[in-house]
Amino acid sequence: MKRVISLLFIAALAVLLLYVVASMPPMGDPKNPTATHVIPRYLERAEEETHTENVITGIILNYRGYDTMGEVTVIFCALAAVLAVLGRERRGKIFGFVDRSEVPSSTIVKTMVRFIVPFIILFSVYTIMHGETSPGGGFQGGAIIGGSMIIFTTIFGLYESSRRVPLRLRAALEGSAVMGFFLVGVLGLVGGGNFLTYAWPRVAGNLQPSLVVWLTVLVEIGIGLGGAMVLVSILFAMIREEEEIAPAA
Amino acid sequence: MRLLHNYHYAAAMILFCLGLHTVIVRRNIIKKLIGLNIMETSVFFFYISLGYLKEGIAPIRVGGAEPARMVNPIPQALILTGIVVAVSVTALALSMVILLYRQYGTLDVDRLMREEEKGEAVGGGEV
Numbered sequence: 001m002k003r004v005i006s007l008l009f010i011a012a013l014a015v016l017l018l019y020v021v022a023s024m025p026p027m028g029d030p031k032n033p034t035a036t037h038v039i040p041r042y043l044e045r046a047e048e049e050t051h052t053e054n055v056i057t058g059i060i061l062n063y064r065g066y067d068t069m070g071e072v073t074v075i076f077c078a079l080a081a082v083l084a085v086l087g088r089e090r091r092g093k094i095f096g097f098v099d100r101s102e103v104p105s106s107t108i109v110k111t112m113v114r115f116i117v118p119f120i121i122l123f124s125v126y127t128i129m130h131g132e133t134s135p136g137g138g139f140q141g142g143a144i145i146g147g148s149m150i151i152f153t154t155i156f157g158l159y160e161s162s163r164r165v166p167l168r169l170r171a172a173l174e175g176s177a178v179m180g181f182f183l184v185g186v187l188g189l190v191g192g193g194n195f196l197t198y199a200w201p202r203v204a205g206n207l208q209p210s211l212v213v214w215l216t217v218l219v220e221i222g223i224g225l226g227g228a229m230v231l232v233s234i235l236f237a238m239i240r241e242e243e244e245i246a247p248a249a
Numbered sequence: 250m251r252l253l254h255n256y257h258y259a260a261a262m263i264l265f266c267l268g269l270h271t272v273i274v275r276r277n278i279i280k281k282l283i284g285l286n287i288m289e290t291s292v293f294f295f296y297i298s299l300g301y302l303k304e305g306i307a308p309i310r311v312g313g314a315e316p317a318r319m320v321n322p323i324p325q326a327l328i329l330t331g332i333v334v335a336v337s338v339t340a341l342a343l344s345m346v347i348l349l350y351r352q353y354g355t356l357d358v359d360r361l362m363r364e365e366e367k368g369e370a371v372g373g374g375e376v
Contacts, residue, residue, distance in 0.1 A: 006273045010266050017262040022252040028303035035302060035321055042323070043308060043316035055308040055319070059326040071330045078337030082344045133311060139333060227333075234340045238347060 051212040053133045060137070061216055065185055065195050071139075072181055072223065076174070079230045086237045105155050113155045120148035128224040129217065138223030145224070146231030158239050170229040177226020184219050257298035264291035278346050278356045282339065289335045293328045300324040 025032050046058040060068050124144035131137030153161040185195045252259055268291060271284025300321030306314055308322040350356055353364050 003274060006270070010270050010273070013269070014262065014266040017265070018252060018259055021255050021258040021262055024251070024255055024258060026251065027255045027257055027298060028301050028305075030302060030317075032299075034299050034324075039321050039323065040316065043319050046322075047310045053310045055310065055322040056325050056329075059322055060329060064326060067330060071333050075333050075337050078340050081341050085341070085344045085348060134309065135307065137329075139329060231336075234344075238344060 052216060054131070054135075054137075056135075057131055057137055057216070057220075061219055065188075068223075069181065069185060069195075072178055072226070075227060075230050076178060079174070079233055082234050082237050086240075109155055113151055117148050117152055120151075121145060124148070124224070124228075128220050131217075131220045138220035139227055141220075142224035142227030143231065145228035146235075149228070149232045150235055153235060153239065158236065162236060165229070165232055170233055173225045173229045174233070177222040177229075180222035181219055181226075184215055257301065258295060261291045261295035261298065264288075264294065276358050278349065278358060278361075281358075282342050282346070285342075286335065286339060289331070293331055293335075296324040296328050296331075 029035075042059065042063070043055060046055040046063075047053060049058070049062070052058045052061075121144075124141040126141075127136035127144060128138055128141030131141070149161065149165065152164070188195055265288055268284045268287030268289075271287060272281050275281055275284065300323065302318070302320045304318070305320035306318050308319040308325075310316070346356065349361065353361055355361060355364070
């Protein structure tokens with residue numbers, strides 16, 4: 001009965017949504033309202049105003065800098081909440097109740113993971129460094145690093161993995177990512193411009209474009225490494241708890 | 250036929266309904282979370298499709314690309330934020346699920362409700 005009612009409800013919702021879709025302007029039309037208002041200005045002026053060829057990076061790190069600041073805050077709040085729910089990890093304690101025996105997996109899998117993880121990290125470095133000229137950027141590269149660590153952890157276990165990325169390193173990188181982002185943003189305010197913009201009338205007319213690019217890359221690296229370490233920390237917190245509740249054999 | 254022409258939007262709506270169906274009907278909490286993620290993905294898909302331009306190019310000004318032909322960059326920038334928020338929400342929800350499993354030993358919603366009622370009857374709401 002419940003199932004039938006929910007199916008009916010969802011069918012009605014689908015019909016309603018499809019009806020709305022049928023009355024929307026045609027997809028991909030250059031005269032759509034979504035493509036006519038603020039977009040042409042961003043596309044025309046982004047390169048000279050933000051000194052990045054990639055307009056999306058310009059929007060994320062410049063026009064909507066506060067937005068990205070909030071985004072960084074959200075992911076750190078998530079880490080703080082997960083640690084509050086699952087219990088904080090104390091230095092050295094992580095080794096205490098994690099059994100150090102290796103995860104049973106075949107030699108082929110282990111060799112492949114050992115072989116492929118450096119290349120994944122290399123690719124993420126590429127993604128971060130080329131964030132202002134190609135698709136990609138800090139968050140994407142950080143997610144790729146996090147993915148490589150997740151693969152490593154599933155195959156080699158928490159003990160090996162937490163030796164590679166110890167708590168001290170993670171805590172330092174997580175903190176410095178937010179602080180670096182915030183400081184570069186505030187430098188813009190100190191220079192007389194807006195948050196996270198690089199027009200600094202109080203210092204010079206405009207910064208050298210090369211310096212702007214390096215500041216952007218710095219912010220991207222900070223976001224990337226910080227995001228990756230947050231992902232790894234969340235994963236470790238979850239696995240640790242899982243091993244603790246596993247029935248003692 | 251506007252609906253057939255806007256097939257991206259239609260697919261996003263259908264995906265949304267499938268995700269909502271998963272959230273409502275499934276009894277396993279992990280599967281409910283998967284449904285929530287499907288819903289989020291459909292919204293992202295819808296937004297990115299809104300920025301689509303016929304025969305558009307990526308909004309990267311390299312090699313004399315003309316701005317008039319570029320797709321809309323704002324949905325992509327917004328959805329980047331959305332993805333991070335979705336990941337954060339999922340991580341938090343999963344950690345709550347871990348706690349629930351630790352407390353009750355089950356992820357079945359119906360059984361969890363029954364356990365909760367039993368706990369209230371015996372221990373006065375204290376779990």
